[in-house]
Amino acid sequence: MNVCVFCASSTELAPEYVDAGRALGSWIGGGGHTLVWGGCNVGLMEVIGRAARATHGRTVAILPRFLVDRGLAFEGADEQIVTSDMATRKAAMRQHADAFVALPGGIGTWEEVLEVMALKKLGQLDRPIVLANLRGYYDPLLAQIGRSFEEGMSPREIEQLYTVARTTGEILSHLESAATRGKVE
DSSP: OEEEEEOOOOSOOOHHHHHHHHHHHHHHHHTTOEEEEOOBSSHHHHHHHHHHHHTTOEEEEEEEHHHHHTTOBOTTOSEEEEESSHHHHHHHHHHHOSEEEEOSOOHHHHHHHHHHHHHHHTTSOOOOEEEEOGGGTTHHHHHHHHHHHHTTSSOGGGGGGOEEESSHHHHHHHHHHHHHHSSOO
16 A cells, blocks of 8 residues: 655654654555655654665655755655656655545645545545544644534535544554555544
8 A cells, every 4th residue: 555644844843743653654664555755854754754664665755856956855765756846746646645644744734635635525536534633733623624514614524534543553543444445444
């Protein structure tokens, strides 16, 4: 299974986020899966890439030319796909993914996971999405989604587009389910 991970490039990370990135990368590599990710050498992106490589996982780094030119490319990826811009990067990440995980991250991570949710709602994507709500990180987003129901902006069915995992164990459990049954339960 090709697991696309959206995550922080920040180095100011709580230990729980680092541990989750390491565990996820190790699960991907140790399970014979492929990591598809933003391919940078900073923050959770670096942590997950190193963990996947350390457990002999295949890694596909997808990043735009301007990040490569800034020296931010992860060294040692099995495959590096360099795109012209961020939109092309996201399209390539989706094309290579069988499942998506959004670890905690900033505006780029939010944008990536919201885009795959929107595409899934529109029937343009039919793959599992796991929102890693570690330490309640995504509680404000989940509250906003709830408000969209209250305000009549979204149907409640959008809650079925993704699965919320509150622990690293739950992230891995949802992915294991996706790998063995073809969907997240």
